[in-house]
Amino acid sequence: MDAALRELSYAQAIQEAMAIAMDMDERVFLMGEDIGVYGGAFQVTGDLVERYGTERVIDTPISELGGAGVAVGAAVTGMRPIFEFQFSDFATLAMEQIVNQAAKMRFMLGGEVSVPVVMRFPAGSGTGAAAQHSQSLEAWLGHVPGLKVIQPATPHDAKGMLLAAVADPDPVMIFEHKLLYKMKGHVPEGHYTVPIGKAEIRREGRDLTIVATSIMVQKALDAAAVLEGEGIDIEVVDLRTIRPIDRQTVIDSVKKTSRLLCVYEAVKTLGIGAEVSALVAESEAFDYLDAPIVRLGGAETPIPYNPDLEKATVPQVPDIIAAARDLVKGVR
């Protein structure tokens, strides 16, 4: 097979990145619940335990707070842990170590230490797992100085950003939408990095900028393809990192299109859409706006179990199409 066209799933891309990181640096190791013989709840670690052994692929007890703290402690003292939360929802159990310790240790100690820990969070709804296994909590962590928070949207970025995260001297939190794990895409062989803090324009357009995160990037692209048939030309910006946010790419795009739609799965209020809207409103791009800024986010409710309700809770392609069309046609 042509190596240039090699395709992997998002989950395989992450697994390959972890293997490369462990091959390159013996300080790198994996910790998490059921990541060994089980292969991880979403089969992301897969058979890594067979290749790297139980000393480097460590099954923890069901102890998120302690486990995250152990990873922080190991990171501060020379190791390079990659800690997998079984579901991002369980970050809530480990908030103390993530927010009070990992994020602030370097600062509080006057720069005497670094905390090169990577934490991975399978996130999002769409699996029928109900209110405690479907949340999108990335903005919670995005609010904390000291952390870096990323949301790769493609297999290519999943691998490259994880490798960038492992090389990063500071704590990096990776939110991986569970519905992306099976998504296939081109993934180069070997080591490469995709920079943290840099957005990517997935599709160029003139009429409207959609700033999307994670799974919403693909949905925005699907919506853009439909609207192209109506003569509406949409630019899709994949934010990729929510802390630190790439302001310039967003501002430049909005200056070009004069319209902004933010699309993200997390609960709409007090989220990433608010931040992106505000950064545009505060910038020179404000003068270029021809329409109000619009946000499409999750409904103000926990994720329900019923599949129809669950779908209705988060933006879907038709919702994006309708919002984009209204914006461009001046209905709003």
Next chain:
Amino acid sequence: MAGASKAAVVDSRANLPFIYRQYSPEQLREVLHKMYLIRRFEEGAEECYTRGLIHGTMHLSIGQEASAMGICMPLAADDQITSTHRGHGHCIAKGAEVSRMFAEFFGKTTGYCKGRGGSMHIADVAKGNLGANGIVAGGIPIAVGAALSSKMMKTGKVVVSFFGDGANNEGAFHEALNMAAVWKLPVIFVCENNGYGMSTSTARSTAVKNIAERAAAYSMPGVIVNGNIFSEVAEASFKAVERARAGEGPTLIESKTYRHRGHSKSDRNRYRTKEEIEDWMANRDPITLFETELRDFGFIDDQGIQAIRDAVAKEIADGIEFAKASPTPEIATLQNYVYTEQA
């Protein structure tokens, strides 16, 4: 003569295991009925899932029926429980109807959680079930809080917190046990130790051999029972309930059992052997053990057993029909129940 034989009956009962001394034959036949109901409910749910009628995932308690039933046996109707992700059996043992449980799994408005919760949150709150839980150990402090209410409000209620062996390594477990002991609350901690937290055996995850040993750290009795023998479980629960009601404080019961099925619907069972699973199924099935005992002691005959199985089969079939025929929630109701409705 008649008097003498009556005395002999009393005497022979005195040598029987706890439940035969404590409960009537009717009550015990009803226990067998409920154990079958749990088993067939799980099988029915599994089949509906396989046929694509139910989405999401589920954690089946097949093999753990004696534990759920034994613990709930001495509870009064208004006593309370908190349950777990593996909570279908607890829900039935505490008095739920399978029709409304199926309806929940089908995401219908007639479900116990109106289609919002699904398998992982299933509970009949009216029967004293404060919720299954998607968070390992999430229900343990809540049970302690319910027990605090009982003490402060002088309701006399006892609260049972069910959890798995995996939960004993969460901070919430330790914090909750300590408070319950310090405040002498009427709560019973029930660890259903089925040997594994997902793929991780207790030997690999837990520093003590028996989770009941954790009780010593919190100065409460720690009791180990064979969780597949209904009488043993019920006896331990009975004593713990007496102690709780008398204001003497909490008990930790470790009920050693086994789940026949995988952890959830996506488990390939790579962390345990087929032989181990088959051994538990063939030699220590809690329903077989209880049924055989009831028959040996003359509390039920083959006809009686068949009648129970037939009745249960009908309840399950009717329950699934009820679920299928029930309405789906309207999208317009998406934000219901997020906050309390105010007049």
